[in-house]
Every structure is written in C-alpha cells, then in structure tokens.
Amino acid sequence: MTDGPEQSRGDLGADSAPIRRVIVAHPRTLAALGGRQLPAGGREPVTDDLGRQTPLGDIYLRSLMRAQLRLGLAVVGVLVAVLGGLPFLFLAAPALRNAIVAGVPAPWLIIGVAVHPVILTLAFVCLRHAGRNEHDFTDLVERS
Known part of the structure; x- marks a missing residue:
C-alpha cells in the first residue's frame, strides 16, 4: 500500500493522475469571483449574492422586505380598525x-385599559x- 492520493482513487491504478477540475468561464466572471473557485454545484451560494449586492441578492432581499411590509401594514390596519372603531362604538351605544363603572366613565376604562391588551397582542x-419571515428567508437562502 502506498500513502497519498493513490489510496483514495480506488480501482484507477497507481499510474493514473488525479482528476483536476477546471472552471471554464469568461474572464470578467473570474475577475468578479476574485479568483475564487466555485463550489461543487458550479454555482455560488446565495449568501455571496447578498453580500456582493448582485441582482439576485436584491431579489431575495426585496422578497423579505415585501413580506415584512405586508406584515406591518396588516398590524397597523388592525390597530387602526380597533382604535378607529371605538368612536363608532360609543356613537352606536x-x-x-x-x-x-366604579366611579370612572366607561369610555375612559375602554380607551385607557381595554385597548392596551389589544396593542400588546398585536x-x-x-x-x-x-x-418567522426571517427564518423562512434564512431557510430559502441556505437551500439555494
């Protein structure tokens, strides 16, 4: 038995040279990579696209920002509906x-006490x- 790369090649024999992978790419692509080698899949991970602010990385970040914006708008919409509905509740009833109640007007209790649990829940x-949005984004980036 010999030490070195010949042991790991299996049935190739001792006289065959180890296989070397060569990247075939445009010189600008190689310059953009900074001389780095691509991973085994032949494509860089998305984290590199995010770090270098490439168009693909921008798409991923925009998707996260859209999800967070939708969430924020939904929460604000519910809060506005609840707080905006209070005057109509008082007009209707x-x-x-x-x-x-206990010497305190009910509208004060509703506005001063009952609204706070709603805000905390939101x-x-x-x-x-x-x-969860950030966790889903992280999973998406790691899978890509």
Missing part, C-alpha cells in the same frame, strides 16, 4: 357612552410573524 403577533 349611548348607554355605554354614559355608563360609569405587538406579540407582529414580532412572532417577523421572526
């Missing part, structure tokens, strides 16, 4: 508008979905 949902 005059008994609620004039009610007093913040929790937003945070959870934003983390």
Whole structure:
C-alpha cells in the first residue's frame, strides 16, 4: 500500500493522475469571483449574492422586505380598525357612552385599559410573524 492520493482513487491504478477540475468561464466572471473557485454545484451560494449586492441578492432581499411590509401594514390596519372603531362604538351605544363603572366613565376604562391588551397582542403577533419571515428567508437562502 502506498500513502497519498493513490489510496483514495480506488480501482484507477497507481499510474493514473488525479482528476483536476477546471472552471471554464469568461474572464470578467473570474475577475468578479476574485479568483475564487466555485463550489461543487458550479454555482455560488446565495449568501455571496447578498453580500456582493448582485441582482439576485436584491431579489431575495426585496422578497423579505415585501413580506415584512405586508406584515406591518396588516398590524397597523388592525390597530387602526380597533382604535378607529371605538368612536363608532360609543356613537352606536349611548348607554355605554354614559355608563360609569366604579366611579370612572366607561369610555375612559375602554380607551385607557381595554385597548392596551389589544396593542400588546398585536405587538406579540407582529414580532412572532417577523421572526418567522426571517427564518423562512434564512431557510430559502441556505437551500439555494
């Protein structure tokens, strides 16, 4: 037995040379790669596209930003609907508008106390979905 690359080649024999891979690419492509070798798949990972701000990396980032924007707009929309609906609730229910609970007017209790759990719930949902969006983005980048 011999030491070295001949052991790992199996049945090729001791007299055959190791196989060398050669990149066939345009010189500008090689210059953009900075002389680096491509991975075994023949394509660079998406993380390089993100880091070098290539058009493909921009597409991936735009998809993440669109997902986060949709989430933010949905949360703000729900918050506006809840807070904007309170005046209509008070107009529709005059008994609620004039009610007093423990010496405090009911509208004050609703606006000052009942709205805060809604806001905290929306913040929790937003945070959870934003983390899920980022996790999905990371999975997408790592799979590519």
